[in-house]
Amino acid sequence: MKLAYWMYAGPAHIGTLRIASSFKRVHGIMHAPLGDDYFNVMRSMLERERDFTPVTASIVDRHVLARGSQEKVVDNITRKDGEEHPDLIVLTPTCTSSILQEDLENFVERASMTTQSDVLLADVNHYRVNELQAADRTLDQIVQFYLEKAKAKGELPEGKTAKPSVNIIGTTTLGFHNHHDCTELKRLMADLGIEVNEVIPDGASVHNLKRLPQAWFNLVPYREIGGMTARYLEDAFAMATVDIAPMGVVETARCIRRIQQVLNAQGADVNYEDFIDHQTRHVSQAAWFSRSIDCQNLTGKKAVVFGDNTHAAAMTKILAREMGIHVVWAGTYCKYDADWFQEQVSEYCDEVIITDDHTVIGDAIARVEPSAIFGTQMERHVGKRLDIPCGVIAAPIHIQNFPIGYKPFLGYEGTNQVADLVYNSFTLGMEDHLLEIFGGHDTKDVITKGISADSDLAWTADGLAELNKIPGFVRGKVKRNTEKFARDRGFTAINVEVLYAAKESVGA
């Protein structure tokens, strides 16, 4: 048993259902107790999904426990087959119902004797893997199922597409800015003259999976989901994989160069150098931002980074390489893939932290008192308590990660978004200057700070008048710092002298 307050990645069945419900006309059936069907809530509320989530809970209750689940599960599969006519039904237990150790494989066999749709049992070990690993596995399982089936029937299309083409693998429902990333990747591919063969799983039809091998290469933008599928396609169909996340100016260029290499190796003759140069210097604003005075003020500032492998690694590189920011530590919660992360970021930060314990991360933030945090919603919250700004760069997702406006993290538009995020996360320019004068960035005494909101100290008229002259956006902070100073020194009233004594003491 372990005491847990917070999870960075969800349980396995969430990953399986993210894949199943990303496809078109695939229905997920959860063999689970009543309260486990919150995936539907997450999808319809967080993602503001207009359609009914194609997931049904086949409810395990006392009655079912006593009689065994077979009849109920088979009934529900058959029923959904008749009601919704999906192409595929994916059955998954949750970690709770997997304890029952029922022969779900057998249920699936029984049900598929009568169904029109294909039926699969998600082949995931619910005791051992988390949401991300399960998603990776389920996608691989579905792709293999349909490719093997097509192969057996002799339905695999021959050869490659005439023009260079790509499969984009790993875009899912409830993924961190996945929809916007996908749009951006499609634009990028169009700019490079590459046709998008298939995007899986989001919006894909399982019937089109047999077309996957026609593409010239597979692009796997996220380290977490899609890798297993790409490896399978590599082994079974000798397809090339590009698994560099095009996040940040430098990595985007590296990704494009790798694509160029892969295409040219298959007989194309492309040269993307001019494109990269043009995008970098004139189209993307990020490189110019790095050069601008705004960013100059960021030089040497301290930041920490935490998230999933993809985003934490890319962000670390952007901060260190492209903006001259000092990354004190970078961390990931993808413990199962820690070596990769180590290798990616070691040279860009002082320390690497691998943990899925949020308290370790909270303490690590408090310890280094960075000027900005780039992390998950959890770190954003830690930042709030410590009064350190935080840019959210990774899941677990939150409704704020489904912005209405276009906010990709990948590609050249992604570089702009990330630059904005960085800029807005640091307190800069005028504000920063004033904070320095009045001793801002107080991160030590959180408790006193909370109390000083409704003050026990009196401000004299002249003190208040002076305070009011300070620009509004830093006034609260100056007020708190001054009050803290006054409290420490035992003043009961704050006049203009005390205000400036506070300023001086900070300067000292």
Added chain:
Amino acid sequence: MTLADTKPQALDFECETGNYHTFCPISCVAWLYQKIEDSFFLVIGTKTCGYFLQNAMGVMIFAEPRYAMAELEEGDISAQLNDYEELKRLCLQIKRDRNPSVIVWIGTCTTEIIKTDLEGLAPRLEAEIDIPIVVARANGLDYAFTQGEDTVLAAMAHRCPDKAPVLEAEKKERNAISTLLNFGKHKDDVATADSEYHDHPPLVLFGSLPDPVVTQLTLELKRHGIKVSGWLPSKRFTELPVLEEGYYVSGVNPFLSRTATTLMRRRKCKLIGAPFPIGPDGTRAWIAKICSVFGVEPQGLEEREAQIWQGLEDYIQLIRGKSVFFMGDNLLEVSLARFLIRCGMTCPEIGIPYMDKRYQAAELQLLEQTCSEMGVPLPRIVEKPDNYNQIQRIKDLNVDLVITGMAHANPLEARGISTKWSVEFTFAQIHGFTNARDILELVTRPLRRNHSLKDLGWDKLVQEAASV
């Protein structure tokens, strides 16, 4: 209070035993830990339970609140580890870090399936580490959503002191709560305060309500000279109300049938079965019933009700003649439907996860009476509904408003069907006269929203002719 007391049911009950969406009952920790300020809730379950609390409830476990997961790992499930030692380790840590007055263990489906004997372990551990441990099995195998609170309150009912402490100085005091309330007051004040009340047997109310609502309902009864001796739950575990044999109890929520049973059978209290104090009609009926049990003549109760209705008229105009459909989620459905029918709405169907016809008897009777007085058909009451079938019925009936769980709200809206989340009624302050308007504020919001957007033609925002 049994069905036999009431006239033969004309209501149509059916159990669809379908696939329906609701929240897991462990969600009750989200409001109970706030209500009981010196408590700590430990949910003993899997990652699935934890992720539910973190995510679906929207109550992110950020500021280390007074609840946590005891996450069962493979070793626990395969019984390689010793439950007692594991729980002891965690509870000692909680005691050291948070020092609560009580730790509430919330059992889950997993502890049911692997048959962890929480009730057996708790007394031993309580004795060893010297902190009260209350066990509630709020699992999703047996219960739905709000019934989680029922399991916790039923368990806590056992912990209420059974004898009012008799203090030397204030022998007159009947129980600990009033002693505390009057702490520091002069004797004379206390005497005057008491004279405002009729002499009636002690009354304890059960159900977790936000503190302002507790005060409102307590004062509402005080108007009629009825004194509330205490509430279960109290704000602090250490201040649980005294329950002596023969005390009267009354529930404020329709999902508390186990608590009611426990209070009657185990604590030998007398249950006042009344409609629930939701809506002016329900509140009036609730007060009137309590008064009648104590032989008290209510003072100006009807006038007060009438005055509240007057204040609702502008909202009622928006819903009069419209229809409302309850998909079923939090067990507040019957009370809300009864109030909305009184407001002039019609209600073809009340879906509900679980229907205790005995505990809800007075409420069901009021529903019938309301329908006949308003001249509208009785709703059919569908227990454990099937959401898929319900959506077909909603389309067939062309209802004006659907009260639904969160999973279906956006898809229904996208198909031009107005919705309100049922969970909002769980969390909003809806009880008593004062808050009747808040119910209508919620109910009318989608209709008012429609009114402001009506000229834009944005009714249907899905492409296929709504392939549900």
